[in-house]
Amino acid sequence: MDYHGTATTTATTTPRAGSPDSDPIEQAPSRNPFASPYGSMPASRMGSSSAFQPAPPARYFHSRRIRKGEQERPWLDRKDPKEKWVTIIPLIGIAIGLGLAGFLIYEGLQSVxxxxxxxxxxxxxxxxxxSKVWTKEVEVGGYGNGQFEWTTNTDENAFVQDGMLVIKPTLQDQKLMETNNVINLLSDGSCSTKNWADCVAVTNTTNGTVVNPVKSARIxxxxxxxxxxGRVEVEARMPAGDWLWPAIWMxxxxxxxxxxPASGEIDIVESRGNNYTYPQGGNNIVSSTLHWGPDPDNDGWFRxxxxxxxxxxxxxxxxxxxGLEWSEKYVFSYxxxxxxxxxxxxFNKPFWQKGNFPPSDSNGTRLVDPWSQTGQDxxxxDQDFYLILNVAVGGTNxxxxxxxxxxxxxxxxxxAPRDFWNARDQWYPTWQKNGQMTVKSVTISQQKGYNGC
Known part of the structure; x- marks a missing residue:
């Protein structure tokens, strides 16, 4: 406004840079400090050479490491008097454990x-x-297990070869199996017992009974x-063959x-000749046990x-x-x-207590402890035992x-014996390679203080 006139002048002015009315200046985006250095970027990202702009200086991430001795450690300024027990108590526990383990090992070694x-x-x-030491048992009764072998006193089934004892089962004479006949071991006096059932076998083609389908040995x-x-050691190789049943026992x-089993039985080792794939355990497994009980139906072997x-x-x-080691305090096999x-x-408590037997048998007859009168665990x-080596075949137990x-x-x-015989083409070939027990040596020793030792 002009107080002296009314003329108006129009002028065009150019806004100053940086003024509010000026165009905004485009700022470059912040550089990623973790990106690759500018020189390593591909040309496509850098643009053409004519538009090349110098890259800002590369920026890198730096970490600050605390130098040794800079951190504060207030726990070193004052020690807790209870802190030493954190080390002492575990050391005491280790020492006690080692001492106890040593004592148990020593006591165990002393006891055996x-x-x-x-x-x-x-x-x-x-x-x-x-023959002054070894007796060949002769029976056809199956030894209470329904075994299929006839144990003979011939060199066919038990003999010494290359300085080793061989117990070898063999097939029965086919004629004895397929025609009516009788094996009577009482008639020639060869039977090892006087029990008729253990000394006589019959083949009757009408009712299907047969004499023992194989022969073997038990000495x-x-x-x-x-x-x-005392101690017993037998160095032997077990047989391989289906349905063979080797045993070293007393x-x-x-x-x-x-x-x-009232008077006991000690099984040092027994096995099966079947292949290792046999579910019950073949010739890759052996077992050991004691038999004891008031009657055959109450036998504590499984314990x-x-x-x-x-x-x-x-x-x-x-x-x-x-091997077997046996004393008045324990028995173990190895x-x-x-x-x-x-x-x-x-032998730390009476076997009657170990057996936990029922008060009576299946017929209602009261079972009586046969061992109580001795007062010994x-x-x-606690009696004299002798050694037995045998290879049984089959059985119905x-x-x-x-x-x-x-x-x-x-x-x-x-x-059952006839059915086993009829399948001989299946099992007999498995005996051919190693179907016998071979024994290198037998050692029996008496513990001092007993039987005049």
Whole structure:
């Protein structure tokens, strides 16, 4: 406005840079400090050379490290007097544990290694089978297990070859199996017992009964070597073959506490000749146990039965030492070394208590403790026992379960031996390579202080 006139002048002015009315200046985007240096960017991202603009200086991420000694450690300024126990208490626990372990090992070694022994039998079979020591048992009764073998006293089934004892099962004479006939071991006096059922076998083609379908051997040291407490070692190779049943075991010289199993039985080792794939355990597994009870229906064997599997092999593939150590306080079996125990039983309470037997048998007859009169925890294993070596075949007592691996007989069948014989083309070929027990040596020792030792 002009106070002196009304003329108006219009002028065009250019806004100053940076003024509110000026165009905004486009700012460059912030650079990513973690991106690659400018020089490493591809040309497509950098633009053409004519539009090239110098890159801003590269920026990098830096971390700050705390130098040694810069951090504060207030816990070093003052020590807690209880802190030392954090170290002391665990050390005390370790020391106590090691001491206790050492004591238990020492006590264990003392309990099984402080006996002195007298030699009873050292048998290498270099002079053959000594009849003053070894007896070949002759029976056809199946030894209470329904076994299929006829144990003979011939060299066909038990003989010494290359300085080793061989117990070899063989097939029965086909004529005896397929025609009516009778085997009567009482008539020639060869039977090892006077029990008619153990000495007579009959083939009757009408009712399907047959004599024993195979022959084998069972030998014992009853006449020449027995011990009450001591040690036994047998170096042997187990047989391979379907339905073979090898065993190294002991029975009492006298039935002091009654008929089996009241007077006891010690099974050092028993096995099966079937292949290692056999579900019950073939020739890759052995077992050991004690038999004891007031009658056959009340046998406590299962309470101390233990199995041992061979490591990456079978017991028929080579020789092993099967041993037993037996004292008034314990009995245990082992393989190759006493450190590899199989079955261990302490005589720390009466066997009647261990058995937990019922008050009566299946017929209602009261069961009576046959061992109470001795007052010893080792009874019935406190008498003289002798050694037995044998290879049984088959049986009807459940050692080979029905319906497993093509078992060719049924235990309850009255024609089980005949059914087994009829399947011989299946099982007999499996015996051909190694169907026998081979024994290198037998050593029996008596613990000092007993039987004149």
């Amino acid at each position: 290694s402080n006996h002195v022994y007298c030699p009873v039998l050292t048998e290498t079979f270099s002079g053959g089978l000594d 014992n040291t009853k006449a020449g070597a027995s011990i009450k407490y 029975l009492p010289v006298n039935d002091t506490y009654g008929p089996w 101390n039965n233990v199995k041992r599997e061979a490591l990456h092999t079978t017991y028929s593939a080579g020789f092993h030492t099967y 393989i190759d070394t006493r450190l590899l125990q199989v079955m261990y039983a302490n 080792s009874t019935p294993f 459940g050692w080979f379960e029905d319906g497993i691996e093509g078992k060719p007989w049924v235990d309850a069948s009255p024609t």
